[in-house]
Amino acid sequence: MQVPFNDLKRHYDSMAAELDAAALRVLRSGWYVLGPEVSAFEAEWAAFCGSKHCVSLATGTDALLIGLRALGVGPGDEVLTVANAGTYTTFAAHAVGATPRYVDVSPDTYTLDPALLAAAITPRTRVIVPVHLYGRAASLEAILAVAAAHNLPVLEDCAQAHGVRWGGRHVGTLGVAGCFSFYPTKNLGALGDGGALITNDAALAARVRQLRTYGWGAKYRTTVANGTNSRLDELQAAILRVKLQHLEAQNERRQAIAARYSAGLAGLAVQTPAPGASEQHVFHLYVVQVDAARRAAIQAALREAGIGTDIHYPFPDHQQPAWAERYADLRLPVTERLAASILSLPCYPELADAEVDAVVAALRTVLSADQ
Ligand SMILES: Cc1ncc(COP(=O)(O)O)c(C=O)c1O
Known part of the structure; x- marks a missing residue:
């Protein structure tokens, strides 16, 4: 059985009639950028997340x-x-002239380790950006406590965490703002690029709104110098409005797939995701750990068996060639160990149980042949 790592055609097919109607509505409307679909999507996404404001943007970055x-x-921050x-x-940090400072992640959640956070804060620290990676909420309670003690804002990266909650509240509403991507493979994905920032802070939302449109105070009147052009278009907004109606059901299907994987892989030489509250994980990705020395061979054998896999992400930020020199002395043991051993298995709402079972069976064969 062929099981692709992802299949956006199936995703489209599952909602085709509604998506076609939405696209046609925009094509025939004559209004293509920052119009009624964008306003409606912003209102609907804010309402879904329980946030006062949503400003849509061109990308999650x-x-x-x-x-x-x-x-x-x-600069200097x-x-x-x-x-x-x-x-x-x-x-994003480089683009505003700031310097990223990295904190290691927890070996259980793969998200920012709050126990290491306070020690990483310096007089130059201006903001904390935890990432709700793979669809799992970072340890917000502890992170927010450290941030509050140091009077620092928390900007949540929710690009992989649409629909994730913490204590019943959506991620992105617990910090000062939440940043979303609507890249096509995301749990809520457009047919191209898209992004949004949600916040309960009216002044912050107004600044973001101004920055996304050339720094205009009024039309053609630039009142802040560091604006840009970063807009969501009407077509993407209309598509996202349709998909939003399916998000909860699709997240539940992802959770069911993850549970099936975890049960099927029990007892094998793979480490499955640590269990947690279901509201806190929407399985944007289902990521296991395998023996680092064998990962390439395991991935190749799965490919041979028709199973697509990927690695999110093989190179930690501090070791990227573009700037690795600056971080030559930095060691992030958990981050580095994970980068060498993680493997993402197919996980998308349209995946059938039989396909999940086929992946589990293939992995079992590969791992036993590998011993
Ligand atoms: C964790 C995370 N942050 C930010 C982004 C950036 O989003 P985009 O690709 O829309 O710029 C992505 C997605 O690519 C992501 O996965």
Whole structure:
């Protein structure tokens, strides 16, 4: 059986009639950027998350970048974050002239280890950016407590965590703001790029709104110098409005797939995700750990068996060639160990139980042949 790592065609097919109607509505409307669909989506996404404001943007990276800028983070400042989440926050920090400072992650949740946070804060620290990685909420309670003690804002990276809650509240509403990506593979994905920042702070939302449209105070009147063009278009907004109606059901299906994997893989030489409260994990990705020395062979054997896998992410931020020199002395033992041993298995709402079982069976064969 062929099991692709992801299959966006199936995803589209599962909602085709509604998506076609939404797209046609926009095509025929004659309004394509920042119009009624965008306003409606912003209102609906804010309501879904229980946030007062939502400002849609062009990408999730822009949500982080413009979020940092709107918080006044700039040259000389440090952004405290993790190094295992695909460099997006690093890019955003660099773009505003700030320096990322990395904290290691917890070996259980793969998210920012709150026990290491206080010691990483310096007089230059301006903001903390935890990442709700793979769809699991970071340890918000502890992170927010440290942040409050040091009077630092928490900007949540929710790009992989649509619909995740902490204590009944949606991620992105616990810190000062939450940054989302709507890249097509995300739990809530557009048909192209998209992003948003949610916040309960009206002044912050207004600054983000201004920064996304050339720094305009009024039309053609630029009143802040560091604005840009970062807009969601009408077509993506209309698509996202349709998909939002399916998000909860699709997240539940992802959780069921994850539970099936974890049960099926029990007893094998793979470490499955640590259990946790179901509201706190929507399994954007189902990530296991395997023996680092054998990972490449395991991945190749699975490929041979028709099973697609991926690695999120193989290179920690501090070891990226573009800037590794700066971090030559930095050791992040858990982050580095995970980068060498993690493996993402297919996990998307349209995956059939039989396909999950096929992945488990293939992994069992590969691991036993591997002993
Ligand atoms: C954790 C995380 N943060 C930020 C981003 C950036 O989002 P985008 O690709 O929309 O710029 C992504 C997705 O790519 C992500 O997975």
